[in-house]
Every structure is written in structure tokens, then in C-alpha cells.
Amino acid sequence: MATKILEKRLIRDPDVFYFKLDAPHIARAANPGQFVIVRLHDSGERIPLSLADINPEEGTISLIIMSVGKTSAEFVSMNEGDTIRDLCGPLGQPTHINKLGKVIVVGGGFGVAPLFPIARGFKRAGNQVIAIMGARSEDLLIYEKEMGTVCDEVLVTTDDGSKGIKGVVTIALERELEKGDTDLVIAVGPAIMMKFVAFTTKSFNVKTMVSLNPIMVDGSGMCGACRVSVGGKTRFACTDGPDFDGHEVDWDLLMSRQRMYLSEEKESFDAWKARHQHMLVEPS
Amino acid sequence: MTDEKKKERPKLIPYRVPMPEQDPKARGANFKEVATGYTVEEALKEAERCIKCARPQCIKGCPVQVPIKEFIELLQEQDFQGAINKIKETNILPAVCGRVCPQEDQCEKVCVIGRKVEPVAIGRLERFAADWEREHGQKAEVVVAPPTGKKVAIVGSGPSGVTCASDLARLGHKVTMFEALHEPGGVLLYGIPEFRLPKDIVKEEIDALTDLGVDIVTNAVVGKLMTVDDLLERDGYDAVFIGTGAGLPNFMGIEGENLNGVYSANEFLTRANLMKAYDFPNVDTPVKVGAKVVVVGGGNVAMDAVRTALRLGAGEASIIYRRSEEELPARVEEVHHAKDEGIRFEMLTSPTGVVGEDGWVTALRCIRMELGEPDDSGRRRPIPIEGSELDVPADIVIMAIGTGANPLVPQSTKDLELNRWGYIVADEKTGRTTREGVYAGGDIVTGSATVILAMGAGRDSAAAIHRYIMGEPEEELAEDVSSEGLKQA
Numbered sequence: 001m002a003t004k005i006l007e008k009r010l011i012r013d014p015d016v017f018y019f020k021l022d023a024p025h026i027a028r029a030a031n032p033g034q035f036v037i038v039r040l041h042d043s044g045e046r047i048p049l050s051l052a053d054i055n056p057e058e059g060t061i062s063l064i065i066m067s068v069g070k071t072s073a074e075f076v077s078m079n080e081g082d083t084i085r086d087l088c089g090p091l092g093q094p095t096h097i098n099k100l101g102k103v104i105v106v107g108g109g110f111g112v113a114p115l116f117p118i119a120r121g122f123k124r125a126g127n128q129v130i131a132i133m134g135a136r137s138e139d140l141l142i143y144e145k146e147m148g149t150v151c152d153e154v155l156v157t158t159d160d161g162s163k164g165i166k167g168v169v170t171i172a173l174e175r176e177l178e179k180g181d182t183d184l185v186i187a188v189g190p191a192i193m194m195k196f197v198a199f200t201t202k203s204f205n206v207k208t209m210v211s212l213n214p215i216m217v218d219g220s221g222m223c224g225a226c227r228v229s230v231g232g233k234t235r236f237a238c239t240d241g242p243d244f245d246g247h248e249v250d251w252d253l254l255m256s257r258q259r260m261y262l263s264e265e266k267e268s269f270d271a272w273k274a275r276h277q278h279m280l281v282e283p284s
Numbered sequence: 285m286t287d288e289k290k291k292e293r294p295k296l297i298p299y300r301v302p303m304p305e306q307d308p309k310a311r312g313a314n315f316k317e318v319a320t321g322y323t324v325e326e327a328l329k330e331a332e333r334c335i336k337c338a339r340p341q342c343i344k345g346c347p348v349q350v351p352i353k354e355f356i357e358l359l360q361e362q363d364f365q366g367a368i369n370k371i372k373e374t375n376i377l378p379a380v381c382g383r384v385c386p387q388e389d390q391c392e393k394v395c396v397i398g399r400k401v402e403p404v405a406i407g408r409l410e411r412f413a414a415d416w417e418r419e420h421g422q423k424a425e426v427v428v429a430p431p432t433g434k435k436v437a438i439v440g441s442g443p444s445g446v447t448c449a450s451d452l453a454r455l456g457h458k459v460t461m462f463e464a465l466h467e468p469g470g471v472l473l474y475g476i477p478e479f480r481l482p483k484d485i486v487k488e489e490i491d492a493l494t495d496l497g498v499d500i501v502t503n504a505v506v507g508k509l510m511t512v513d514d515l516l517e518r519d520g521y522d523a524v525f526i527g528t529g530a531g532l533p534n535f536m537g538i539e540g541e542n543l544n545g546v547y548s549a550n551e552f553l554t555r556a557n558l559m560k561a562y563d564f565p566n567v568d569t570p571v572k573v574g575a576k577v578v579v580v581g582g583g584n585v586a587m588d589a590v591r592t593a594l595r596l597g598a599g600e601a602s603i604i605y606r607r608s609e610e611e612l613p614a615r616v617e618e619v620h621h622a623k624d625e626g627i628r629f630e631m632l633t634s635p636t637g638v639v640g641e642d643g644w645v646t647a648l649r650c651i652r653m654e655l656g657e658p659d660d661s662g663r664r665r666p667i668p669i670e671g672s673e674l675d676v677p678a679d680i681v682i683m684a685i686g687t688g689a690n691p692l693v694p695q696s697t698k699d700l701e702l703n704r705w706g707y708i709v710a711d712e713k714t715g716r717t718t719r720e721g722v723y724a725g726g727d728i729v730t731g732s733a734t735v736i737l738a739m740g741a742g743r744d745s746a747a748a749i750h751r752y753i754m755g756e757p758e759e760e761l762a763e764d765v766s767s768e769g770l771k772q773a
Contacts, residue, residue: 001501001502025509029509029510043560043566043568044568088503088504088505089509217559217569218464219505220464220505220531220690220692221690221692222464223533223554224533224547224550229542234541234542257544257643259643260545261570265570271565
């Protein structure tokens with residue numbers, strides 16, 4: 001059954017978009033930290049996408065898409081009123097949300113989007129929630145305002161110092177951890193960022209959950225494409241995760257497996273670009 | 285014995301009519317069906333070999349009791365429509381079963397003439413009848429009982445779910461079938477390759493369900509989008525049938541198994557079949573096939589994977605199996621086909637690790653085995669030969685060593701008893717589980733088995749569900765179906 005795009009909004013010029021989808025059944029069942037699998041059309045691939053928002057009253061879910069490859073480029077070329085061929089979810093285990101005290105959520109790049117419902121969940125559960133958001137520069141930062149509405153404090157880091165603290169997220173994180181009152185850190189974003197967040201929190205002995213994003217096919221435990229190694233054991237990110245203890249994850253394996261189809265992804269994207277020059281938004 | 289009686293004894297025709305096949309060289313490079321099917325003449329010639337025994341054994345060897353003698357008799361009379369109608373009395377998927385059933389272990393194994401000569405090629409004749417109908421037949425008028433006002437949910441659209449849905453819809457119930465993937469068909473679609481079971485056939489069978497008024501909801505992962513409890517308590521279903529199969533791929537737990545280039549057979553076949561990766565980059569899903577593909581395992585899924593790899597362009601495709609050829613669990617016919625196509629068989633060889641470089645597999649580390657005393661399965665136990673380690677060069681390794689129970693539905697359903705492997709405990713005759721109104725059948729109850737057994741279970745459950753929702757007495761229902769109860773039975 002096809003899913004209708006209700007709203008499309010440019011989040012960051014020119015390549016990051018917000019999409020609101022008409023998905024009442026998924027919205028009713030979904031919880032923060034879960035994901036969906038999308039297949040845009042009959043010859044499309046199945047890709048996992050984290051939920052950026054869930055609105056059961058309205059019957060909608062939201063996704064943030066950055067154009068980085070063929071499927072995401074096709075996605076951001078779609079418009080309000082268009083339909084997505086297949087939308088499957090919610091999948092994965094929800095983030096375990098309870099009242100702990102002080103929770104730091106760390107996001108990088110467009111990975112901050114799924115942090116929004118997670119941060120809101122922890123805030124509603126009565127926690128002090130601090131967000132640390134990193135980007136290369138101010139103009140690449142997304143979702144800062146939205147995060148401000150559900151967090152007690154938002155700390156921004158930029159590589160070039162154009163906004164907030166100059167440097168990477170772990171600098172801001174370290175400063176917060178030094179206060180000694182953090183109960184939990186949650187990191188969502190590129191694997192390399194999550195790896196260094198986990199590395200940082202390890203020395204402070206603060207529990208750290210990360211949301212892993214390996215390649216998936218079915219997303220329901222049937223294929224094993226998404227296997228990751230956690231605590232020396234092979235786990236399926238789609239059904240056992242996506243959240244795992246960041247101190248136990250084999251990061252190098254995750255990053256290596258994420259690169260498995262790099263050449264095919266390029267071939268597919270190049271062929272598409274050659275056919276769709278007019279639709280392309282070039283990443284800045 | 286008198287001379288007269290001797291004359292009456294039918295003359296046995298020793299050899300079966302061979303199945304026409306695509307040339308092995310040619311078919312190794314295409315995905316078209318390998319066995320092309322009997323012509324009318326061939327089918328009639330083979331049907332003549334049936335001696336119409338007074339006490340046929342074949343029907344007893346069939347998990348759904350197809351009236352084999354009767355349908356072959358109709359073939360002999362050239363009443364092809366009659367023959368297929370006869371088969372369909374008990375089997376709604378004859379085009380599928382005629383292709384993928386292990387007849388050599390079922391009906392053909394007990395065929396009476398098989399004691400003296402080759403048994404009648406029952407599977408080939410079943411396929412002929414089904415294919416004849418697809419090409420020439422009159423689409424039988426769909427007979428559906430008046431609506432009963434009862435709603436049944438079917439979880440999973442594989443062989444057991446399809447059969448259960450079909451039977452219940454015919455009885456007038458409103459049936460909704462939920463499928464996790466984007467297309468219905470289950471293992472018939474994602475698992476069994478086109479060259480063994482053309483997907484048009486699966487599609488036709490699914491369309492037949494829609495004609496019966498069955499609603500099919502794809503992209504619906506029960507256990508996530510809704511639970512079985514939601515279906516019963518919130519959504520107003522009177523009963524639920526769980527036919528989710530055994531879809532969780534097993535890995536060996538050896539070092540290097542997560543290297544790039546190591547697939548489960550499920551993933552490899554899903555990419556190739558469901559996602560049509562053979563057509564990349566015209567479709568978006570890729571699959572890796574290197575010069576050397578090594579498949580670990582000896583079952584039908586292993587054969588499907590290795591033959592698919594060959595067709596996707598593997599220079600060399602091999603099977604690695606820890607026992608000897610005699611113990612290969614795959615159908616003899618599939619092994620034979622694989623060999624004809626040039627698949628290599630490394631028998632008595634067991635993997636001990638995956639060797640890699642820069643994150644990618646380069647070889648499968650193995651040890652040679654010899655056969656010792658029989659184990660619990662009755663097969664001779666393979667024992668490693670000390671000092672016989674070897675590295676088998678590999679660009680792609682595919683693990684086809686079986687599947688387990690997917691926990692999504694069992695673990696999200698209240699009061700559902702599972703056995704120690706995570707399969708659902710269900711009554712053998714009715715599929716009734718420990719949860720009232722919930723029935724289960726197929727691989728999620730038995731563990732990996734065959735299409736036909738799953739269909740049989742779907743059919744039995746449909747009958748039991750019908751009695752349950754119509755409030756009809758059900759003797760078996762009085763029995764305790766917990767594992768304790770089953771043990772006592």
C-alpha cells in the first residue's frame with residue numbers, strides 16, 4: 001500500500017529535507033528509537049530510516065533525508081502529494097526510556113533528527129536533558145531550534161568555530177561529563193562520531209547507548225545483513241537493536257560492513273545522475 | 285498361479301519418461317526454468333506406467349492426500365481438466381508442489397511399481413496437469429460460502445498461510461493476510477529461485493486468493509506494527525493463524541564470519557530473487573558475486589544459493605559439506621542438476637574459520653572429515669581428521685546451514701508456549717496453540733521442513749479454526765496441547 005507525502009520542507013539548503021508521511025498505523029505503534037524501511041518504487045532498494053518524529057494523534061511520522069546517494073536523491077526529489085511505494089515499520093526495539101536524572105543526547109550531521117523524539121521522551125519522563133549537536137560549520141547545523149523545545153540546554157559545536165564551541169562533539173561532552181552528574185549518554189549519528197563518543201564516556205564510566213545503522217534488507221531478522229558485533233557476540237541490529245551499549249560495539253567491523261557496496265552505490269548513483277541532471281541537488 | 289492370471293498382471297514399463305531440461309551450459313547463464321515440463325505426449329506416456337493398484341500406497345505418502353491414482357487415471361483418459369480438478373480437491377498449489385515437493389521421499393517412495401522398476405513420476409505429472417490448466421484450462425468458477433461474519437487474521441503469506449487463507453475464505457470467513465515484506469508469497473518468493481519455481485506461478489496463486497476475497501496487507505510486521513493480542517482484542521479478529529516460517533538464518537559462530545563477502549543464504553537469495561539484484565543497476569539492490577563462490581551446507585537452500593551464484597556470473601561455485609554425498613539432505617534431482625551445471629562438490633569438509641584481508645573474505649579455512657559411528661540422526665557422524673586443515677580460496681562465502689524461529693511474533697504474544705528452540709507448541713492435528721483462538725502451522729511449529737508439509741498444516745488449522753469460530757464441537761480441543769500434554773499423547 002502506497003504512503004502519501006503530506007509535507008516536504010527544506011531543512012538545510014540544498015540537500016536536507018523534512019518529510020511528513022501519512023502513516024496512522026505506524027504512528028500508533030511506534031516509539032522513539034525505532035526505524036522504518038522504505039522502498040520508493042518497484043525497482044527500488046529497501047533502506048532503513050530512523051524516525052525523526054512520531055505523531056499518533058495526527059497519524060503521521062516524519063523523516064529527515066539528506067541526499068547522499070541514489071535512493072536519497074530520488075527521495076528528496078519527491079514532493080507533497082507524491083506516494084512512496086512501500087513503508088514498513090515500526091522496526092527495531094524502542095529506546096529504553098525511564099527517569100534517571102541527567103541524560104546527554106549527542107548528535108552529529110543529520111543524525112540529530114532521530115534524537116528529537118528520544119530527547120523528548122527522556123524529558124517527558126522527568127529527566128534533565130542536555131543536547132550536544134555537532135556540525136562542520138554553522139550553516140550545516142540542523143534541528144537546533146527543534147531540539148531546544150525538548151531539551152534543558154543545547155550545546156553546539158562546529159569544526160570551524162562559526163557557532164558554539166569550536167571543535168568536535170566530544171570536547172563539549174567531556175566538559176559536561178567532568179561535572180560528574182551524568183547518568184546516561186545517548187549518541188546517534190555517523191559511526192565514527194558514535195565511536196568517539198563511546199570512547200570519551202568510557203573513561204568517565206558513564207553508560208552510553210548508541211543507535212547502529214548498518215546496511216539492512218528486510219529489517220525483520222530474516223537476512224542477517226545488519227549483523228554487528230557487540231560484546232564479542234554477533235547480533236542483528238534490526239531485531240536486537242538498533243540501540244546497543246556503545247562500550248561493547250566493534251566499531252571497525254560496523255564501519256567496514258557499511259562500506260560493503262560502496263562501488264555499487266557509486267555506479268547506481270552515477271547512472272541515475274546521468275539520467276536526472278535536472279533533478280539533482282548537489283551537496284554543498 | 286494360472287496362466288490366465290498371469291496375463292492379467294499389467295506389464296511394467298521399467299523407465300520413466302525423462303524430464304525435458306534446458307541444456308546445462310545454457311541454463312548456467314540464465315534464470316529460466318531448468319526443467320521445462322512434459323509435453324502432452326510425454327505425459328500420456330508416463331501416465332500409462334501407472335498400473336492403478338487396487339490398494340494404492342502413493343496417496344498415503346502425500347502429506348495432503350492428493351488422490352493420485354484418480355488424477356493419473358483421468359490423465360490416461362486425456363481428461364486434463366478433470367485431472368487438475370481432482371488434484372485441486374486437496375492441493376491448492378499443484379504447480380508449486382509439482383515442482384518443489386520431494387516426491388522421491390513421499391508419494392513416489394511408496395509407489396507400488398517402485399519396488400520392481402522406477403516409480404511413476406507423480407510429481408512431473410502433477411506439474412503437467414497444473415501447467416496444462418494455466419495454459420489451456422477454464423478458470424474454475426470461484427465457489428465461496430455465504431459470509432459468516434467472522435474475521436480471521438493470517439500472519440505470513442507463505443505456503444501454510446496461503447492454504448489456510450484459501451480454505452477459510454471458501455468457507456465464507458473474512459480473511460486478512462499480513463505479510464512483512466513488500467510482496468506476498470513468503471519463501472516461495474524470496475527463497476526459491478526463478479529457475480526452480482517461476483514467480484509468475486506464485487503470483488497466480490496469490491491472485492487466486494484475492495479472487496476469493498482475501499485482503500492482503502504487505503509491509504505489516506506482526507509483532508511490531510500490531511501484536512497478535514491487538515488483532516484479537518482490539519481489531520476484532522475471531523481467530524489468528526501464525527504461519528511465519530523459520531526465517532532466522534543460522535551462522536556457524538566461527539571467526540571471521542562477519543567479514544564483508546560473507547552472506548546468509550537468506551540474504552543472498554532475497555537480494556537475487558525478491559530484490560532482483562541480477563538486474564542491477566537497472567534495479568537498485570546489488571549483490572556481490574566474485575570469481576569464487578563457496579556455499580556452506582548440503583540442503584536444498586544450499587543448492588539454490590550455489591546455482592544462483594553461478595547464474596549471477598561466479599567463475600567457480602562450490603558446495604562445502606561436512607558429511608559425504610550420500611548424506612546430502614538436498615533432493616537428488618537438485619544435486620544432479622547442480623553437478624550438470626558444473627557446480628563443484630567438496631564433501632567431508634567442514635569450515636573452521638573465515639580468512640580475510642582489509643575487511644573482505646579471501647578464503648574459507650576448513651578441515652577434512654571422515655565418517656564415524658551413526659549419531660542421533662542416524663547418519664554417520666563426521667569427525668575431523670587431525671592435521672588436514674586447508675584454505676579454500678573464496679571471494680564470497682554463503683552460509684546455508686539452516687534457519688531458526690524468528691522471535692518477533694512468538695515473543696510479542698501473550699500466553700503462547702514455545703519449545704526450547706523458540707518454535708510454537710501446537711497440536712499436530714489442529715494447529716491449536718496454548719493461546720485460545722491462536723493457531724499455528726508450518727515451519728514456525730516444526731522447524732524447517734517442506735512446502736507441502738506447511739500446506740498440510742495450514743489446511744488442518746483452517747478446518748480447526750472454522751469449527752472454533754463457528755462454535756462447533758471439536759474433540760481435539762478438549763485435549764491439553766501444552767508440551768506436557770503433547771508428550772502424553
